[in-house]
Amino acid sequence: MGNTTSLASTAKGKRKIVLAGATGFIGSALQERYTAEGCDVRMISRRPGHISWDDPTAIVEALNGAEMLVNLAGRSVNCRYNERNRREILASRTETTRILGEAVAACANPPELWINSSTATIYRDARDRPMTEAGGEIGSGFSVEVARAWEEAFFAADTPRTRKAALRIAIALGRGGGVMVPYANLVRFGLGGPQGPGSQRFSWIHLEDLLRIVDFLAERRDLSGAFNVSAPEQVTNKEQMEIMRQAYGRRFGLPAPAWMLELGAVAIRTETELILKSRWVQPERLLQEGFEFRYPTLRAAMAEIAR
Numbered sequence: 001m002g003n004t005t006s007l008a009s010t011a012k013g014k015r016k017i018v019l020a021g022a023t024g025f026i027g028s029a030l031q032e033r034y035t036a037e038g039c040d041v042r043m044i045s046r047r048p049g050h051i052s053w054d055d056p057t058a059i060v061e062a063l064n065g066a067e068m069l070v071n072l073a074g075r076s077v078n079c080r081y082n083e084r085n086r087r088e089i090l091a092s093r094t095e096t097t098r099i100l101g102e103a104v105a106a107c108a109n110p111p112e113l114w115i116n117s118s119t120a121t122i123y124r125d126a127r128d129r130p131m132t133e134a135g136g137e138i139g140s141g142f143s144v145e146v147a148r149a150w151e152e153a154f155f156a157a158d159t160p161r162t163r164k165a166a167l168r169i170a171i172a173l174g175r176g177g178g179v180m181v182p183y184a185n186l187v188r189f190g191l192g193g194p195q196g197p198g199s200q201r202f203s204w205i206h207l208e209d210l211l212r213i214v215d216f217l218a219e220r221r222d223l224s225g226a227f228n229v230s231a232p233e234q235v236t237n238k239e240q241m242e243i244m245r246q247a248y249g250r251r252f253g254l255p256a257p258a259w260m261l262e263l264g265a266v267a268i269r270t271e272t273e274l275i276l277k278s279r280w281v282q283p284e285r286l287l288q289e290g291f292e293f294r295y296p297t298l299r300a301a302m303a304e305i306a307r
Contacts, residue, residue: 016066020044021073025178059103066111080269093150101157110162116154120170120281122147130282163224165217170230170281174207175305192245192253198238200278203230206295216291230281233297247302
C-alpha cells in the first residue's frame with residue numbers, strides 16, 4: 001500500500017518532502033509551508049500518526065523518491081545539563097541522524113537533498129570578531145561537543161547520491177512561538193533590560209528567512225556543506241533588549257545581573273549559557289552565494305513580529 005501511495009503521488013507531480021523530528025517551532029512552520037504548497041509531506045517523529053523512528057522499513061519507503069529530507073530531531077537544550085539530560089541531548093541528535101543515514105543509503109531512489117539541523121553554538125564564545133564558516137573557531141564544552149558529534153554523524157553517513165547541507169542555526173525569531181514567547185513576556189513585565197554584562201553578541205534569524213534559506217539550498221544544487229543560518233546583523237544583548245522593548249512599546253526594562261540569572265536558571269531548571277554565551281555568527285557563505293535576507297536587521301524583524 002505504501003509504495004502505491006508513493007508512486008501515485010509521484011505520478012501526479014507532487015513534490016515529496018520528508019520532515020524528521022519537525023514537531024517544534026521551526027518544523028511546524030516547514031510542515032505548514034510545504035502542505036500549503038501542495039507537497040506530499042511525510043513526518044517522522046515519536047508522535048502518534050507519524051512514521052516512527054523504530055520503523056526502518058517505513059522510513060525507507062517515505063524517503064524513497066523524496067525531493068528533500070529535512071531533519072530537525074533533537075531533545076530541547078532548555079534544561080539543566082545533568083548526566084541524564086546530557087546523554088539524551090546527544091543521543092537524540094546522533095542516533096536519529098544515524099537512522100536517517102542508513103535509511104537514505106537503503107533507498108533505490110534516495111532524496112536529492114538532505115538538510116540536517118546543527119547549531120551556531122558550535123563556535124566559541126566570540127566577543128572579538130564574527131565567526132564565519134571558513135574562519136570561525138570551534139569552541140569547547142558540552143554544547144560544542146554535541147554540535148560536533150551531530151555534524152560528524154551527518155557527514156559520515158554514506159549517501160553518495162544525496163547532497164547534504166548542515167544548518168548552523170542561530171536563535172530563530174518569529175511570531176507565536178520559540179524564544180519570542182519568553183522574551184515578549186520579559187519585556188511586557190518590565191524585565192527586558194540587559195542580561196548579564198549586556199555585551200555578549202546575539203545572533204538570530206527570522207523564521208521566514210530560515211524557511212527561505214531551506215528553499216534557496218533546495219534550488220541551488222551546487223551548494224553543500226555547513227552554512228551559518230543567521231541574519232547579517234548581530235547585535236549586543238543590550239541592543240537586542242532595547243530593540244525588543246521599543247517593538248513592544250516599553251521604555252524601561254530592569255537589568256538582570258549574571259548572579260541573578262544563575263539563581264533563576266537553577267529555579268527554572270535551565271542553563272545560563274543560553275543567555276550569556278556570546279554568539280557572534282556571520283552568514284558568510286549565504287551572502288557570498290547571493291541569498292537576500294528579507295529581515296537583515298533585528299529592528300526590521302521585530303517590527304514584523306510585534307505588529
